[in-house]
Amino acid sequence: TQKLNQWFTKFGNVNFFKTIFLTSAYLYPVSILLLIGELVLSVLIVQNVKYTEIDWVAYMQEVEGFLNGTFDYSQLEGDTGPLVYPAGFVYIYSSLYYLTNKGANVRLAQYVFVGLYALTLLLVFRIYILTKKVPAYVLIIMCCTTYRIHSIFMLRLFNDPFAMTLLYLSINLFLKNKWNLGSIIYSFAVSVKMNILLFSPALLLAYIHVLGLKGAVVQLALCASVQVFLGLPFLITNPLAYIKGSFNLGRVFQHQWTVNWRFLPENIFIHPIFHALLFTGHIFTLWFFFNICNTFMRSYSRLKYLEGEVAHDMKKCASAKVDMSTLSQLFVFPMFLANLIGVVFSRSLHYQFYIWYYHSLPYLLWCTDLSVTFRLMLLGLIELSWNTYPSTIASSTILHFTHIVILFNVYKTNAARLKAKI
Template sequence: MSAAIRKTMSTNNFKSRLRPQKLLKYFFDPNYVTVIMVLLLFAEIVVCFGVINNIKYTEIDWVAYMQEVEGVVNGTYDYTQLKGDTGPLVYPAGFVYIFTCLYYITGKGEDIRLAQYLFALLYIATLLVVFDIYRRVKKVPPFVFIFMCCASYRIHSIYVLRMFNDPVAMLFLYVAVDFFLTDRWAIGCILYSIGVSVKMNILLFAPGLLYLLLVTQGIIGTVKHLTICAIPQVLLAIPFLQENPFGYIKMSFDLGRQFFFKWTVNWRFLPEEVFLNRYFHIGLLIAHISVLVLFTFCKWKRYLPSINGSLSTKTATRLKPDQILLPFFTSNFIGMCFSRSLHYQFYVWYFHTLHYLLWSTSIHQVGKVLILGLVELCWNTYPSTGLSSLVLHACHLTVLTGLWLSPQHMATRKTTAAQKMD
């Protein structure tokens, strides 16, 4: 056998050994996520269609939403007079406008199947935006997106079987994040505010956003952007503020609203009287604020550039995607950990951020996947049990500890982490 033939065979064998490695990068290399994202989007279209057509729709809040906006359609702008089968209207004005559109599109809310398809589109749109965020940050390996998509029964239920308003608010939130990542903070703040106007859980991201604004925009720039956040709230609420301003503010931003014990996912192991006790609520609030303060001064202050104290709006600090996502998503996650109650639809408040948060920790990869599975199991346990709620808290505590010990948080801030923009 000639030397040339032996060389050719050796080369071919070497190439054949490389092919599996080339394929593996599409599963394990965060720089090659696009292929699996495209495949999963097509798979999700099929899954959503199958869920809508093969799983029975169960009414929870959709009819109540339609009844609440029907009051506005009929000319009632006093928020204290707007209600549905589940009780009074407790969402801000953005909710009213969006679900009024759905009211008309679905024939006063009676075309349930059409509404389900619209929420399927909402779900696919949310995945597109979330995928774009993860594509920019290049941290999470491609195989993890399988757990984010087809593997979650509860998330599909929240979108296409229950049609809650929570996914609508979260879409605006994720689009806002996408704009933050491209340094378009003003547009992002507008979209963030619209998300708050649909459901105020978006405020859980506010501490992280405030700190990021102070870092990137300076003091005057932060005031400017907070004003931008306030403008949509006022404009959307004008008809209701003119009719009964105190009623609108009280009903749509009621932070002291009491939750029913039977729906709680995270505190089932407690006696009901403790769950309803105001001192328990105050304790959770204190713990929430304390942990936020600790992360702000012990972690974010170390990880991010110094707060921009400039009074000029011409000088801005540009952050890397990780520097934006980590404080922003962590802020929301801390709020989830110390929430007075988590209901099943609240899962969507942090579901799409969990994968990023876990892969920002030094927890072993098997442990990360295990936590994702346990969290999913807890949210799929209906009704919740003492054990399921305890396991959920254990998972939350593990992730929170992992974030505290995150390699990014432990690293000393480098002056090269931020770039000054002209």
């Protein structure tokens, strides 16, 4: 009875549950429970929710041409048009082509994406556990508002999940000082879908500060080598067609599918001047945040060096432990911020693109001084915008409003913190 009372005193009181849900102390066990719950839910979705065909058949048609010996990118196409993704996409979906009996076994493909979703969550949770930036209830909310995310993975089978999973894997590797392997995985992610390049400004800063100029050049060369290696069959056959087809920065999107620019007339939406203005805004905003991101990465480099020195000394004292995992915040914040800036100035966002930044939004909001209520309200408005189909003038306007509010408060909060430390 005494032991039972002691157990109840420790685990059965309100303060214990507050510690679990309102702090980052128990992120690890909470993440495990969420992962199990998400796996069960994903299986139920596959079994009970109707699959919607959008691009899967076209993907299979595109890679079928490659598997039949066509290496000229200009000749690879499907029902939705020509192949517009780099070589990594071709290899991944070629594997799925064989695994699913030429794409016929869609149910098996869905279960592959269930596994991919679980891996994505595992990698995302690990980043949140390392950074200790958000309380556990934020991860719970993140898993409770995944209607669109589940759809992108299990019911649509888009290529965006593969790209983002590889991206989160590379971030985990970078945080563990596995720079060469991290760069290889990062470049592989780019070869699946180019949106991964939105993270590159922050990654370049990390290369320079952590590895030095020479080390940065080595990593950039490694990334380029991966692209050449993956694209070699196509580069040998028709290099211009491959580069133009898979890395086409001037691609024009259809106005009917846009989530973020619905309030613009189509003639403005497709106009080159509008695209140039967006590119200019993207570059200017990156420059505007440069000092913050540069300071974060420089501090990350210095603390990483200190961590190495401390770890060396700690080996001499087996009982001593120093937790410096929160320095990971200094790396993750610029990476997520650079991506958000790219998303804000995207020429068009389609529904599957939500996954580009869905899992990083809570992190960025918890990098501001906004109240918890206002943070959750912004997440709710973003969720509302992405779940409005078809998009409307109101939903697009709300999406831009929330993006601007987040960027403004991220800058205001972190610029003030840096100024206070000078």
